[in-house]
Amino acid sequence: MTAVSAGRAGAGGGADRDRRFVDLDRVTLTYAATGRPAAEEGTPAALAETSLRIAKGEFVAVVGPSGCGKSSLLKLVSGLMAPSSGSVIVDDREVAGPLKIVGMAFQNPTLLPWRSTLDNVLLPLEIVQPFRGRWQKGKGEFAERARALLAKVGLAGFEDRHPWELSGGMQQRASLCRALIHEPDLLMLDEPFGALDAFTREELWDVLQSLWLERPFTVILVTHDLREAAYLADTIYVMSRRPGRILLRRDNPLPRPRDQESCYQPEFTALVHELRDHIRRVRAA
Amino acid sequence: MARKFPVGRLLPAIATIGLFLVWELAVRGLHVPDYILPTPSASVAAGWTFRAALGMHALQTLLTTLAGFVIAVLFGVMLGSLVGSSRTIYAAANPILIGFNSVPKVAVVPVLVMWFGIGTLPAILTAFLISFFPIVVNVATGLATLEPELRDVLRSLGASRLDVLRKVGFPRALPFFFASLKVAVTLAFVGSVMSETVASNKGMGYLMMSAGSRFNMPLVFAGLLVIAAMGVAMYGIFSVIERRSTRWATRGAPGL
Numbered sequence: 144m145t146a147v148s149a150g151r152a153g154a155g156g157g158a159d160r161d162r163r164f165v166d167l168d169r170v171t172l173t174y175a176a177t178g179r180p181a182a183e184e185g186t187p188a189a190l191a192e193t194s195l196r197i198a199k200g201e202f203v204a205v206v207g208p209s210g211c212g213k214s215s216l217l218k219l220v221s222g223l224m225a226p227s228s229g230s231v232i233v234d235d236r237e238v239a240g241p242l243k244i245v246g247m248a249f250q251n252p253t254l255l256p257w258r259s260t261l262d263n264v265l266l267p268l269e270i271v272q273p274f275r276g277r278w279q280k281g282k283g284e285f286a287e288r289a290r291a292l293l294a295k296v297g298l299a300g301f302e303d304r305h306p307w308e309l310s311g312g313m314q315q316r317a318s319l320c321r322a323l324i325h326e327p328d329l330l331m332l333d334e335p336f337g338a339l340d341a342f343t344r345e346e347l348w349d350v351l352q353s354l355w356l357e358r359p360f361t362v363i364l365v366t367h368d369l370r371e372a373a374y375l376a377d378t379i380y381v382m383s384r385r386p387g388r389i390l391l392r393r394d395n396p397l398p399r400p401r402d403q404e405s406c407y408q409p410e411f412t413a414l415v416h417e418l419r420d421h422i423r424r425v426r427a428a
Numbered sequence: 429m430a431r432k433f434p435v436g437r438l439l440p441a442i443a444t445i446g447l448f449l450v451w452e453l454a455v456r457g458l459h460v461p462d463y464i465l466p467t468p469s470a471s472v473a474a475g476w477t478f479r480a481a482l483g484m485h486a487l488q489t490l491l492t493t494l495a496g497f498v499i500a501v502l503f504g505v506m507l508g509s510l511v512g513s514s515r516t517i518y519a520a521a522n523p524i525l526i527g528f529n530s531v532p533k534v535a536v537v538p539v540l541v542m543w544f545g546i547g548t549l550p551a552i553l554t555a556f557l558i559s560f561f562p563i564v565v566n567v568a569t570g571l572a573t574l575e576p577e578l579r580d581v582l583r584s585l586g587a588s589r590l591d592v593l594r595k596v597g598f599p600r601a602l603p604f605f606f607a608s609l610k611v612a613v614t615l616a617f618v619g620s621v622m623s624e625t626v627a628s629n630k631g632m633g634y635l636m637m638s639a640g641s642r643f644n645m646p647l648v649f650a651g652l653l654v655i656a657a658m659g660v661a662m663y664g665i666f667s668v669i670e671r672r673s674t675r676w677a678t679r680g681a682p683g684l
Contacts, residue, residue, distance in 0.1 A: 221584050243586040253578040257599045257676040266595065270585045305676055325585070333577075 164361050165197035165220055165329070170229035171386075172215050188386035189215040192229070195380065195389060199328075200359035204366055204376035206418060208426050212387030213365040217331045220363060221245045233329070243271060245329045246322035246360075250337040252314040254306035260317050261302040264289040267325040274325060292320045296350050312343035316350065323354065332364040336371065348374050349402070356400060369418045373411055374401055381421045384428065391421055466646040468653075475650030481635065482647075486654050489620055489632040492548055493658075496555025497616040501609070504560040508567025512601070513593060518568065529561040534622055541627045551623035551631060558619035559612040566608035570601025603677035606670035613662040617655060 172190040189212040197203050205213050218224040219231050222238040222245075231238040246267070254263045268274040268285050278285075293302055296316040306314055315335060322330060332351075336344040352375060355362060366372055372379045373395060381391040396410050405411055448468045454460075455467045462470060475482055511518050511525075533554055540550035574596060582592050624633025632651050639647040671678070 218580070221580075223580055223583060241583045241586065243584070245584045247577075247581050247584055249577040249580075251575065251577055253575055253581060255578075255596065255599065257602075257674070267585050269595065270582070270587045270591055272586070307676070321581075331584075 163196050164199040164201070164234060165195070165363075166230075166232040167193055167195040167216075167219070168230045168232070169194055170219060170226045170231060172212070172219060172224065173227045174224075188227075190219070190226075191386035191388050193388050197361060197363070197378075200361055202355060202362045202364070202375060202377045204364045204372035204379045205382060206366060206369060206372050206379060206422065207382030207387065208384055208422065209367060211382045211384055213382060214333050216382075216387070217247075217333055217363060217365060221247065221329070221331055242329070244327050245331055246325065246327035247331045248315070248318045248322040248333070248335045250334040252306070252311075252318035254314055254317055254321070256306055259303045259305060260293065260298065260309065261286065261289055263306065263317055264293060264320045264324050266321060271325050289320065289324055292324060293317070295354065296320055310343075312339050312347065315339060315343075315347060319347075319351065319354070323360075326358070326360075328360055330360050330362045332362065332366075334366055335364075337367070344368075344371070345374075345403070351375060352400060369415050369422070370406065372418065373397070373414045374405065379414075379418065381418060381425070383425055390425065393417070463643045463645050466649050468649075470646040471649035471653060474644065474646035475654065478647055478650070482650060482654060485630065485632050485635040485651075486658065488548075488630045489617070489624065489655070490658055492551045492624070492631060493555050493613075493616045493620040496552045496557075496620060497559055497613050499552070499556040500560035500563060500612055500616065503556070504563025504608075504612070505567055505605070507560070508564040508601075509571060509593070511564060512568035512571030513589065513597065515572075518572065525561065525564060533558045533619055534626065537623050537626045540623070546627045546629065548628070548630065551620045551628055551633075554623035555616040555619035558622075559616040562608040562611045562615070563605070566604040567601050570604035571597040573600070603670070603674040606666060606674060609666045610663050610670070613666060614659045617659050617662075621655060 170190055170193045171188055173188045193212075193216070195216075205216060207213055215224065219226055220233065220238070220242075222231075222233075222241045225239075233242060234244070254260075255266070258266070265285060268289075269278060274281065274285065290299075290302055293299060293316075296319060298313060298316050298320070301309060301313065301317075306317065309317065315338075319335070322332075336347050339347065348371060362375075364372070364375060377395055379393045379395060380389050381393075382388065383390050393414065395414065397405055397408060397414075452467045452469060455465055466474070507521075511521050536557060537550060537554055540553050544550050544553070571593065574592070578596065579592070582596065587595070620631065621633040621636075624631035625637050626633075628634045632655055636648045636651040639645075639651065
C-alpha cells in the first residue's frame with residue numbers, strides 16, 4: 144500500500160487514497176441464461192460472496208479465467224444489474240439503478256458508424272446532464288474539448304473520419320475518448336484491448352496511463368492479460384472460476400509512471416509470475 | 429476503375445435492349461400472332477397511337493400508387509417503431525402481421541369495393557395494404573438490433589428509451605428503411621393496378637383490362653411496359669436517396 148501511495152504521490156494524485164469509493168459487501172449474483180436475475184434454486188451463481196473495496200482514484204484490475212463473472216462485476220458496480228444478495232455501495236450510496244458517473248469501454252469499440260469520430264466522442268454529452276442542458280450553447284466548446292481529448296490519444300486529424308475508416312486500435316482510442324469525455328468518476332473497462340495486436344495494445348496502455356495520471360478517476364479494468372494488469376493497475380484481484388469470488392488481492396509495487404522498461408523490472412516479472420501461478424491453480428481446480 | 433465505369437453504367441441499357449431484341453426476333457421468327465404475344469415494336473407503336481389515353485391512365489395509376497405508398501410509409505414507420513422498440517409488442521403483433529401479409533390482397537379488393545365503391549379509393553387502399561408490410565418489418569428490425577454493449581453504454585449515461593431511439597435506433601434503421609422503400613414502392617404498383625383491374629374505370633389496370641377484352645394485345649403490352657418503366661423509375665429514385673443518406677452503411681462503396 145505504501146509503495147503504491149508513494150508512486151501516486153509522485154504523479155500528483157493520491158489525495159483520496161484512503162476514502163473508499165466502491166464497496167461491494169458479500170455480493171452474490173445468480174442469473175439464468177437469459178440474463179435476467181433468477182431466484183430459483185440450483186441456478187449457477189455468476190458471483191458468490193464477493194467483497195471488494197476500491198478507493199477513489201484507484202486503478203484496479205480484475206483477472207481470472209474466462210466466464211468467471213468478471214463482466215458481471217462491472218455491471219453490478221455500474222448499476223446495470225442488481226445483486227441477488229449483498230450490497231453495492233458507490234460514493235456512499237447504495238446502487239439502485241444505472242449510475243451516471245460511469246464511463247465504459249469494451250473489447251468491441253461499438254462506435255456508431257454513421258457518426259464521425261468527433262460526433263461519436265460527443266455522444267455522451269448529448270445525453271448526460273449537465274452537458275445535455277447546455278448542448279445548444281456549449282456545442283463549440285464541447286467540440287473543442289473532444290478535439291483536445293482525441294489529440295491526447297493520438298487521433299488529431301481523424302476527427303471527421305468515420306469509424307470504418309479507422310484501424311481497430313484507432314477505434315479503441317476513440318472508444319476510450321467517448322468513455323471519458325463527460326469526465327466520469329468511474330471508468331469501467333471490459334477487456335478493452337483484447338482484440339488488438341500486441342504492439343497497439345502496449346501503446347494503448349501508455350495512452351490510458353497518461354490519461355489517468357492527468358485526471359485520476361477510479362478504474363476497474365477487467366482483463367485476461369496479466370501483463371496488462373501488472374502494467375496498469377494499483378491493485379490486482381484474482382477471481383476464481385464460476386461462481387466467481389475474489390481469491391487474491393495484490394498491491395502493485397511498481398512506481399509510476401510505468402513504461403516499457405517497467406516490464407523488465409524484477410518486481411514486474413515476479414508479480415506476473417505470481418498471478419500466473421494463481422490462475423493456473425484456479426483453472427486446474 | 430475509371431475506364432470500367434462507363435461500361436458499368438451502360439450495362440442496364442445494353443441488357444434491356446438485348447432483351448427487347450431477343451423478344452422481337454423470337455416473335456417474328458416463330459410467327460407468333462399479335463393477339464398472343466405482340467412484338468415490342470408493335471407494343472411501342474400501339475402505345476404511341478393511344479398516347480393520350482395511356483398518359484392519362486398512367487398518371488392516374490402513378491398518383492394512386494404514390495398516395496397509397498405515402499400512407500404505407502407513414503403507417504409503416506409508426507407501426508415499425510412501435511413493434512421494434514418493445515419486445516412485448518413485437519411478440520404480440522408479429523403473428524397478426526404475418527397473417528395479414530399472407531392474405532392475398534386481390535381477395536381484399538371486393539371488400540374495399542363494398543365499403544368505398546368502385547374507383548380510386550379502393551386502389552389507393554390496396555396499394556397501401558400491399559406495401560406497408562416490408563416497411564414495418566424493416567423498420568422494426570433496424571430498431572431492434574442494438575448491440576448489448578452499446579445499450580450498456582447508453583444506459584450508464586442515463587439515456588431514456590426515447591434517447592436510445594433517436595441517437596441509435598432511427599439512424600441504424602435508416603438503411604433498412606430505405607431498402608424497404610424500394611421494395612414497397614414496386615409492391616404499391618402491384619396493388620393499385622390490381623385494384624384498377626378488378627374495380628375501376630380509370631388507371632392502367634382498367635386500360636389493360638378493356639384493351640384485353642378487345643384483343644388489343646399490343647396496347648396491353650404497352651401498358652405493362654409503362655407500368656414497368658414507372659416501377660423502375662421509382663425504384664431508381666429511392667435508390668439514389670438511399671445512397672445519399674446512408675453512405676455509412678455501404679462504407680462509402682457505391683451501393684446497388
